[in-house]
Amino acid sequence: MRLSSSSNEEVTRYSPQTSDNDKRVVVAPATTQTKIKLSIQNVNAWFGKKHAVKGVSLEVKENSVTAFIGPSGCGKTTLLRCINRMHEMTPNAKAEGRVILDGVDVYDKSSDPAMVKRRIGMVFQKPNPFPTMSIHDNVAAGLKLNGIRDKKLINEVVEQSLKGAALWDEVRNDLHMPGMGLSGGQQQRLCLARALAMQPEILLMDEPTSALDPIASSKIEDLVQQLKEHLTIIIVTHNMQQAARVSEQTAFMYLGELIEYNPTRDIFKNPQKELTEKYISGRFG
């Protein structure tokens, strides 16, 4: 089932539905043909006085998988949540810096936090389907929210999203059943389908397999490989093998700072920083 199309040189075929703003400036570095989808520039984040993310900058290529790794509490989740402006929904939380999506800063005054989240989807650490909704309604929730009433279109998107999350075959006859009736791994794929239904350009995944068993985890990993054909993925993981398996770029964080950001191969074979080397070899303390 695993696809092996992880070459970095691959030129992007997929072009996301452009939103109607024409301010977009495509930042294309000269060194590579691949477009920079997301540019995080000097992002800082706080919980009250606690400085959780300290001046992180990094760029993410379109149709790539980027992994955030680092010890627990180092700010991976917080950084991820800064990207789609979820961080600021927490009481007393504050974020600063720029997150440039297709040339436009999501923190710009003119940009709407809800709109940002429609373009940047999110899958959480613990599966969180809506418990009172059926499988179908869970996937359709975002569509209905955004005013889509066309039943036929909704059904099509639900099917396509469930297929995209490799859940369709398991639930196609139970679409009216409650989403909570599924197993943990299925619930997580349901949440993935719910995010995919919004046709996001970027998908943020926060330790999406930490609550799952190995088989369910490897299903999610396979999906990540397939989905990157269509969108850009950033995945937080504390499982280094997982980072090595699924990602092209890896960012290693420590105490809120970005220590090293390099191709995954280099991070694991030839880390540039001593801290990285210590972390990946399991010698930390």
Add this chain to the structure above:
Amino acid sequence: MTSGSVHINTDIKKKVSSFLVGSNKNRRFGDKLFHGLVFGTAAYTLFIIVIVVFSVGAGSIKIFSQEGFIGFVTGTAWNAVEGRESYGALPYIIGTLMSSGIALLIGVPMSMGVAYFLVEMAPSRVSGPLSFIIELLAAVPSIIYGLWALFVFRFLIKDWIETPLYNTLGSYIPFFNQAPFGLDVFTAGIVLAIMIIPIVSSISRDVMKAVPDSQREAAYSLGATRWETSRMAVFPYGKSGLLGASILGFGRAVGETMLVTLIIGNAIGPSAIPTTLFSQSQTLSSLIANEFNEASSDLQLSALIGLGAVLLIITMIINIGARIMVSRMVKVSPGGRE
């Protein structure tokens, strides 16, 4: 992963194992005692229910055999004159349901608004003190609300709400067509609403607070606004709890006695049927409170107990109805697999 075998001191081993064996008996006894106590408390509640139902039933046999149950429930007379005694509960059933209905109609939306504001909107430096005040209000004895309504609030209601309603709508809609007096079902309903708002708000707040943030974030992540998030994640998740809070409020309003006695106008007999919003009326519990001390005959006493039986049945119907509604609404129990 140290090498070398672990040294076991046989003396200590003996002591420890003897202790483990010896203590088991006591622990079993403790277990049994606890079991017995818990069983006893559970049996106690059952006992109380049986006693209450039995006493109310026994006390009201007389009136039910005289008027028939249906006759009593649909009757409108309340005549205590010897030889012509006749009692019916209908006016007070209507009075009870109407005043509580008004309380529910006004009180529940207000309470939901208060709870929503506290949990979803107010910053903690506002919600903390405000929650505290609401807890305080919930602890105010209802008679205080009653006295305040009798001496102050009813005049405000009469001058600012009832009279304008009567003047503008009275000649078109029969329901408003009665010169308001201030002591009537409408005032009673509003004061009951004021009485139930603190407790319903407080419980609803707890229910909304119990909705996990992961649910809110799920909605946010789909691009929901604050309000959409509540509609999508908070209300559905808390549905049964919010319904429960409302039913509790309704139950309080239905059973409230002294407050209602002070402000509902205490009409008796057919005239106690509220034909307009501003009619004087009477509730089941307020009539019991008003007449129990002066009941002149056994039959009248039995009729009053019969009102109690009807009240008991109404509250049971409300509770069972609520349970059915809850189980219909919550098709899914979190974590359940089918």
